[in-house]
Amino acid sequence: MTQGSGGAHRILLLLPLFLQVLNHQCQGSEERAAMRIVLLGKTGAGKSTTGNIILRREAFKSDFSPVSVTSQCEKQSGVVAGRKIDVIDTPGLCDTSATVEEVQSEIENAVLMSVPGPHVFLLVIRLDRFTEEERKTVKSIQENFGAEASNYTIVVFTHRNQLKTKRLKDFIKESESLQKLLDTCGKRYYSIDISDNYSPVGELLEMIEKMVKSNGGQHYTNQMYQDAQRKIKDEEEKKRMEVDRKEKEEKDKLIEELLSKEIRREEQDKLRMERKKIKKVRDGINALGAALTTGAAVVLGPVAVIGGAVMTKVVADYVAPDDTD
Numbered sequence: 001m002t003q004g005s006g007g008a009h010r011i012l013l014l015l016p017l018f019l020q021v022l023n024h025q026c027q028g029s030e031e032r033a034a035m036r037i038v039l040l041g042k043t044g045a046g047k048s049t050t051g052n053i054i055l056r057r058e059a060f061k062s063d064f065s066p067v068s069v070t071s072q073c074e075k076q077s078g079v080v081a082g083r084k085i086d087v088i089d090t091p092g093l094c095d096t097s098a099t100v101e102e103v104q105s106e107i108e109n110a111v112l113m114s115v116p117g118p119h120v121f122l123l124v125i126r127l128d129r130f131t132e133e134e135r136k137t138v139k140s141i142q143e144n145f146g147a148e149a150s151n152y153t154i155v156v157f158t159h160r161n162q163l164k165t166k167r168l169k170d171f172i173k174e175s176e177s178l179q180k181l182l183d184t185c186g187k188r189y190y191s192i193d194i195s196d197n198y199s200p201v202g203e204l205l206e207m208i209e210k211m212v213k214s215n216g217g218q219h220y221t222n223q224m225y226q227d228a229q230r231k232i233k234d235e236e237e238k239k240r241m242e243v244d245r246k247e248k249e250e251k252d253k254l255i256e257e258l259l260s261k262e263i264r265r266e267e268q269d270k271l272r273m274e275r276k277k278i279k280k281v282r283d284g285i286n287a288l289g290a291a292l293t294t295g296a297a298v299v300l301g302p303v304a305v306i307g308g309a310v311m312t313k314v315v316a317d318y319v320a321p322d323d324t325d
Contacts, residue, residue: 034077034084035208036114036219041124042137043092046158049194050124051087054201056080060089073109081205088113093140107144117219120208121145121153127162127191130175138181145220146228150184152220154207157191186211 037054039047048062059076074089090110093103111117123141125134142149163171168191172178182189188211190204212219 034086035120035205035212036086036088036118037208038088038090038110038114038118038121039124040090040093040121040141042134045092045124045126046194047124048089049197050122050156050158050192051076051089053192053194053197053199054080054087054204055085056198058197059087073106073113075113081202083205086114088118093137093144104144111222111225115222117221117224118152119212119219121149121220123153123155123185125155125157127157127159127171130178135177142184143232144228146224146231148224149220149228151186151215152211153185153188154204154211155182155185155189156204157189158194160191160193161195163191 037051039051041047046062048060051060052058052062055076055078057078059078060074071091073091075086076089077084077086079085088110091103091106093107121141123138157168160168168189172182172189188207190207192199192201192204
């Protein structure tokens with residue numbers, strides 16, 4: 001073995017050990033990194049206010065408004081209970097004023113701002129009736145981030161003060177859709193009173209830490225997002241192909257019907273022409289027969305008349321035996 005090949009062999013032997021050390025260092029760096037939180041939900045749910053409560057300051061602009069105050073993703077950071085936290089606020093994902101392209105762009109921005117990936121998605125839902133609009137918002141989030149995102153999701157109910165004396169568990173029991181949502185998120189949920197900017201969030205942060213540990217210290221990755229987007233594109237392609245297939249079937253059916261009508265029309269025209277020809281021949285034969293009968297009658301008398309009539313009938317039947325017109 002030459003000296004060059006021996007060096008390459010030693011590198012190959014040391015490579016697994018190097019990768020193991022590098023992986024250990026990355027894991028250690030990940031443990032020391034900031035807790036990355038992405039806020040998701042419909043317009044007016046209280047995402048920005050939730051972010052302010054978590055960071056314990058007015059980091060995001062928030063207001064009581066029917067339209068989204070947050071028009072694009074925004075990242076704010078802070079230190080809470082000795083832990084650095086990055087919070088990414090997002091606009092309402094089902095905001096009717098935004099186009100599909102704009103919504104998709106902001107979703108991608110949220111993922112980029114949380115590089116290498118968020119530890120948790122806080123799905124913010126206002127404590128109110130879980131309406132069809134809320135269900136559509138949740139469905140949109142689940143579709144855009146994929147099924148795996150549920151392993152990194154905690155539902156945060158805002159406006160806890162609206163419960164008054166009712167327990168949160170009892171409120172949840174009243175909605176089957178809400179129960180199904182929480183089941184997909186491992187029954188992880190928390191409630192806050194957004195009227196109090198210093199509403200305690202210690203339990204929420206502990207819940208996040210516990211979830212991160214249950215995920216092996218890992219976070220939602222860009223690969224998971226890309227897989228989810230690829231699945232969306234595949235589904236859209238399947239739908240497009242199905243629409244194209246149905247349209248082609250309808251066109252083929254219409255063409256077949258038109259051709260069938262045209263063929264029937266041509267056959268009918270042909271039949272009419274044949275009948276006209278037959279009638280013309282018959283008329284000619286009848287005229288000939290009549291002429292022969294008349295001529296023969298002068299010379300031969302009644303016998304010739306009978307013979308001419310018989311000949312006319314025989315010839316006519318031979319030309320069109322089945323025609324009754």
